Amino acid sequence: MKRGLLRRPQTITGQAPTPKSLKPQKARQLIRRFHVLQKNKFSIISKLAKLENTEASLEDYKSKVLNSRTRGIYEQAYSSFKLAKSDKPIRLEELTQRDLVIELAKIDAEIDKRGGINAYQSASTQGQDSKRGGDSSKRLIEWLKEPAYLDKLDGPLNALEIGSLSASNVISTCGIFENVTRIDLNSQSPLILKQDFMERPLPKGDSEKFNLVSCSLVVNFVPSPKERGEMLHRITKFLKKPKQGSISSLFFVLPLPCIKNSRYFDEESLDKIMKHLGFERSAYYEAKKVAYWLYDWNGVVQKNGKFGKKELYPGSSRNNFCITLN
Numbered sequence: 001m002k003r004g005l006l007r008r009p010q011t012i013t014g015q016a017p018t019p020k021s022l023k024p025q026k027a028r029q030l031i032r033r034f035h036v037l038q039k040n041k042f043s044i045i046s047k048l049a050k051l052e053n054t055e056a057s058l059e060d061y062k063s064k065v066l067n068s069r070t071r072g073i074y075e076q077a078y079s080s081f082k083l084a085k086s087d088k089p090i091r092l093e094e095l096t097q098r099d100l101v102i103e104l105a106k107i108d109a110e111i112d113k114r115g116g117i118n119a120y121q122s123a124s125t126q127g128q129d130s131k132r133g134g135d136s137s138k139r140l141i142e143w144l145k146e147p148a149y150l151d152k153l154d155g156p157l158n159a160l161e162i163g164s165l166s167a168s169n170v171i172s173t174c175g176i177f178e179n180v181t182r183i184d185l186n187s188q189s190p191l192i193l194k195q196d197f198m199e200r201p202l203p204k205g206d207s208e209k210f211n212l213v214s215c216s217l218v219v220n221f222v223p224s225p226k227e228r229g230e231m232l233h234r235i236t237k238f239l240k241k242p243k244q245g246s247i248s249s250l251f252f253v254l255p256l257p258c259i260k261n262s263r264y265f266d267e268e269s270l271d272k273i274m275k276h277l278g279f280e281r282s283a284y285y286e287a288k289k290v291a292y293w294l295y296d297w298n299g300v301v302q303k304n305g306k307f308g309k310k311e312l313y314p315g316s317s318r319n320n321f322c323i324t325l326n
């Protein structure tokens, strides 16, 4: 392999082949870079959509934000993009429409050259490898086996795993859940449904809802604070009404810097949002890089709450992670 992150020969599609194995540090670097690219891509699409007086999503942006004049500029910048040896910072301020289109094309080209979402998922799966202490659902099952939960696990229970990378994670193999529905934006197995959770049809009744929703390292992948809040709110619509002797819970995981090193967000901000949505924290664990929560849902989503983006901790070394809710 050439030097630099995933600098591999290209395939006929122009995408780098998915790496089979990455050193842990390379995998983490790749995951981080994907998050940066994804976040900036979303900001640029929003800016371009405003300029074009339209709305656009990650699915339809090319037909919405590119016009007959800028499409050629996009294609030219896309095809001439070359992966640099070190990651280039992405600048978004004071860019003209033309510059924004060029930045968007460069981001799209970089994502493709690095192997697209397959490479991102492959790096995340390797992060899950048990030899590296991965599979966050192990923590969930440890909690569910504690006395407080044990007598609530009778009866057929089902679970929804949002952002599923493997059908053989402990959540699927522990035997607690008779049925596990696994979904992902980009399914890597016939046992995982390719589906955007935000587009998943709402349950028609309790029988289409779940005793447990697992949302591990997914919300940080969602590009904007508003959509992250919407995802958390939407999860409540998929949980069974809580009743005695059974569970209605959310297993939630975020990278630790989201609550420990953000300018706009911390553990308390998350607690406030979760309480508003009816989630009561029943377990919490902080590992070196990741934070895990188990929430029980009380079935009541409060009305009229507003949780915006406010600077809590100034400082240039902090990240911009935030979740908002209206």
Ligand SMILES: C[S@@+](CC[C@H](N)C(=O)[O-])C[C@H]1O[C@@H](n2cnc3c(N)ncnc32)[C@H](O)[C@@H]1O
Residues within 6 Å of the ligand: 121, 124, 128, 136, 162, 163, 164, 165, 183, 184, 185, 186, 195, 196, 197, 198, 215, 216, 217, 218, 221, 222, 253
């Ligand atoms: C970092 S991986 C985490 C995977 C795994 N849950 C874990 O804990 O290691 C994030 C996954 O979430 C998926 N994802 C992000 N947004 C999603 C959405 N709206 N609907 C379904 N899957 C989503 C991505 O495709 C990606 O595979």
